[in-house]
Amino acid sequence: MADELKPDTVHTHVPNTERSNEEQREFDVALAAGHEISDVSTGGIFYFLIGMVAVILATVLFLGWLFDHYSAEATLNDPPVSPLAKLRPENPPKPNLQVSDVADMVTFRKQQEADLQTLGWVDETEKLARIPIKTAMSLVLEKGLPKWPPLKTDAAKTEAAKADAAPADAPPADVTSPVAVPPVDSGAKSAPAEPAASPAKSEGTQ
Secondary structure, three states, rough: OOOHHOOOOOOOOOOOOOOOOOHHHHHHHHHHHHOOOOOOOOOHHHHHHHHHHHHHHHHHHHHHHHHHHHHHHHHHHHHOOHHHHHHHHOOOOOOOOOHHHHHHHHHHHHHHHHHHHHEEEEOOOOOEEEEOOHHHHHHEEEHOOOOOOOOHHHHHHHHHHHHHHHHOOOOOOOOOOOOOOOOOOOOOOOOOOOOOOOOHHHHOOO
């Protein structure tokens, strides 16, 4: 097994008389280093990168100068501004067109989140305030939900609507109005009552 691993031939370095002294020296250095050193020139790559960066910087500087030059030339060639332009308001009167719906929505959401997390008045005249959500949840856990008044039935709603629609000086619906009675003359005499027929008289006539 050991005999199979042994090379049949042994490669030895034989100097080449056709190489120049410089080539021979490079060959000896590569042989000592164990790899080729003349295939890739690292110095050439380094100088190429430096030259590329210099060209890019020069191009950027030239384009900047070119834009400034043409911008100044265009400003000089512009006609003078009318004096009426100074009287024009900076912003047109409202209602204005919406410039960015996304930015408006972001601002609206931030305002809504701030209202949900802060304490403040909703309507100060009605003494109606808002409290943060966490505070409201803590109060519900501590005191429970408020007891709401019972819901009105349809009949109760109808009666309440009638009561609100009726005038204030009108009598209630269940009170009867008095009936007018003619006055009685105290000086007049009442007519005498007719006498009843006696039984004896009635028998004689028969």
